[in-house]
Amino acid sequence: MHIYNSLSRTKEELRPIEPGHVKFYTCGPTVYNFAHIGNFRAYTFEDILRRVILYNGLRVTQVMNLTDIDDKTICGAQEKGVPLKSFTKPYIDAFFDDLKALNIQPAEHYPAATDHIPEMIALIAKLFERGLAYTSEDGSVYFSVDKLPGYGKLARLDRQNLRAGARVAQDEYEKESYGDFALWKAWDEGDGEVAWDSPWGRGRPGWHLECSAMSMHYLGETFDLHTGGIDNLFPHHENEIAQSEGATGKPFVTYWMHCAHLRVNGEKMSKSLGNFFTLRDLIEKGWSGREIRMVLINGHYRQPLNFTFDALEAARTALARIDECVDALEEYADGAAPADSVPVWASEARDAFTAAVNDDLNIPEAFAALFALVRGSNSALRDGKLSATDAAALLTLFDRMDSVLGVIRFGRAARTDAVPAEITALVEARAAARAAKEWAESDRLRDELAAKGWEVRDSKEGQKLKKL
Ligand code: AMP
Numbered sequence: 001m002h003i004y005n006s007l008s009r010t011k012e013e014l015r016p017i018e019p020g021h022v023k024f025y026t027c028g029p030t031v032y033n034f035a036h037i038g039n040f041r042a043y044t045f046e047d048i049l050r051r052v053i054l055y056n057g058l059r060v061t062q063v064m065n066l067t068d069i070d071d072k073t074i075c076g077a078q079e080k081g082v083p084l085k086s087f088t089k090p091y092i093d094a095f096f097d098d099l100k101a102l103n104i105q106p107a108e109h110y111p112a113a114t115d116h117i118p119e120m121i122a123l124i125a126k127l128f129e130r131g132l133a134y135t136s137e138d139g140s141v142y143f144s145v146d147k148l149p150g151y152g153k154l155a156r157l158d159r160q161n162l163r164a165g166a167r168v169a170q171d172e173y174e175k176e177s178y179g180d181f182a183l184w185k186a187w188d189e190g191d192g193e194v195a196w197d198s199p200w201g202r203g204r205p206g207w208h209l210e211c212s213a214m215s216m217h218y219l220g221e222t223f224d225l226h227t228g229g230i231d232n233l234f235p236h237h238e239n240e241i242a243q244s245e246g247a248t249g250k251p252f253v254t255y256w257m258h259c260a261h262l263r264v265n266g267e268k269m270s271k272s273l274g275n276f277f278t279l280r281d282l283i284e285k286g287w288s289g290r291e292i293r294m295v296l297i298n299g300h301y302r303q304p305l306n307f308t309f310d311a312l313e314a315a316r317t318a319l320a321r322i323d324e325c326v327d328a329l330e331e332y333a334d335g336a337a338p339a340d341s342v343p344v345w346a347s348e349a350r351d352a353f354t355a356a357v358n359d360d361l362n363i364p365e366a367f368a369a370l371f372a373l374v375r376g377s378n379s380a381l382r383d384g385k386l387s388a389t390d391a392a393a394l395l396t397l398f399d400r401m402d403s404v405l406g407v408i409r410f411g412r413a414a415r416t417d418a419v420p421a422e423i424t425a426l427v428e429a430r431a432a433a434r435a436a437k438e439w440a441e442s443d444r445l446r447d448e449l450a451a452k453g454w455e456v457r458d459s460k461e462g463q464k465l466k467k468l
């Protein structure tokens with residue numbers, strides 16, 4: 001499997017340090033509000049990455065942090081006059097609900113910054129030992145960027161022409177204003193009760209420090225992969241590298257991956273621009289998590305993706321086509337065991353799918369391969385060329401593709417479940433009539449169901465229901 005490494009700016013083969021086991025860290029949500037679907041573009045990209053690694057038969061240990069200490073969470077808690085943890089809890093709960101609604105596989109660990117303060121303090125102590133940290137007049141601690149020769153290697157900072165400026169206290173800033181950044185921020189009134197004791201006085205960690213400390217705590221001083229949205233590349237990830245490599249003297253991460261933004265009318269979807277939709281907004285408008293997932297994953301992750309309602313419509317249509325084909329195959333296979341092999345056109349689609357996902361997660365190409373399978377299946381069904389075992393083997397192939405895409409099986413149950421109670425009652429009455437060998441009554445019930453728009457078919461496993 002090949003991935004594009006933002007550090008080398010080339011596609012490279014993914015070779016984990018521990019053979020067969022990929023360890024990766026994904027920068028998670030700042031839990032001061034509901035995540036918007038731009039954020040979920042990053043999380044669905046990471047979900048696809050995880051699933052492709054698994055598709056290749058490797059093991060995964062994934063860590064996604066919850067940023068529950070930063071300017072925004074502290075400000076929110078202060079405004080509401082509640083403790084930090086009570087302020088962030090509902091947003092953390094909502095985040096996990098949203099992950100489920102988008103069929104995003106759970107990571108192995110979800111550490112919150114508030115639970116890892118001792119590790120952060122220990123990391124700062126190491127940076128002091130190595131002469132890379134210093135205390136400023138107000139008691140904050142800063143990282144001295146000029147003391148670390150490799151500083152700027154991820155963002156390719158032009159250090160010849162850009163001179164390190166003044167210190168930067170805030171977490172986010174432009175390359176042009178790079179300078180010494182805060183590791184520990186001394187308490188001020190705006191922080192209210194949010195403060196921890198440290199050898200440098202009361203205060204709180206900087207955002208970059210949180211991710212360095214938590215990633216190394218769970219994954220070791222050197223691990224395989226680290227991801228986020230492209231806006232995380234500088235300064236967040238650059239500073240993570242500086243802190244971690246500065247403290248350990250070892251390489252921090254082998255591969256860095258970043259997804260491009262979800263946009264609205266050409267601009268980044270973001271809270272500050274106010275051009276965002278949360279998942280809840282879209283679900284209230286009648287779109288399903290499955291349709292939204294399809295839109296978010298169906299673009300190459302390194303290309304910006306424009307969010308439109310037309311794209312949601314197109315996803316709905318595409319999913320209906322897939323469903324129709326899978327439904328037909330299921331009906332045809334009728335529970336048969338899968339054949340050992342699939343027809344040539346299907347194995348070509350499978351190989352194209354594998355090549356696409358292993359070529360830096362090319363999901364649009366992977367969907368093209370899936371639709372080749374849909375077209376092939378439809379025409380083979382139409383021509384009566386398939387046996388039940390062939391149909392079952394094709395279904396296995398759909399499932400294998402779905403282990404990466406996560407849009408075929410997910411959400412379909414709801415469709416079949418959506419049989420009205422009245423129809424279920426008629427089907428049950430018909431089962432009772434058949435058990436009692438009352439064939440005339442059974443036929444009458446079949447007609448009644450047909451009049452209500454439902455076809456019932458008898459099979460070895462009992463009655464099968466289909467909406468006409
Ligand atoms: P935040 O909660 O702001 O720290 O962002 C969480 C994640 O969402 C980060 O990886 C960001 O890079 C990513 N992100 C934020 N906005 C967008 C967007 N419009 N498109 C894609 N990713 C985004």
Ligand code: ZN
Pocket residue numbers: 026027028211236
């Ligand atoms: Zn991070």
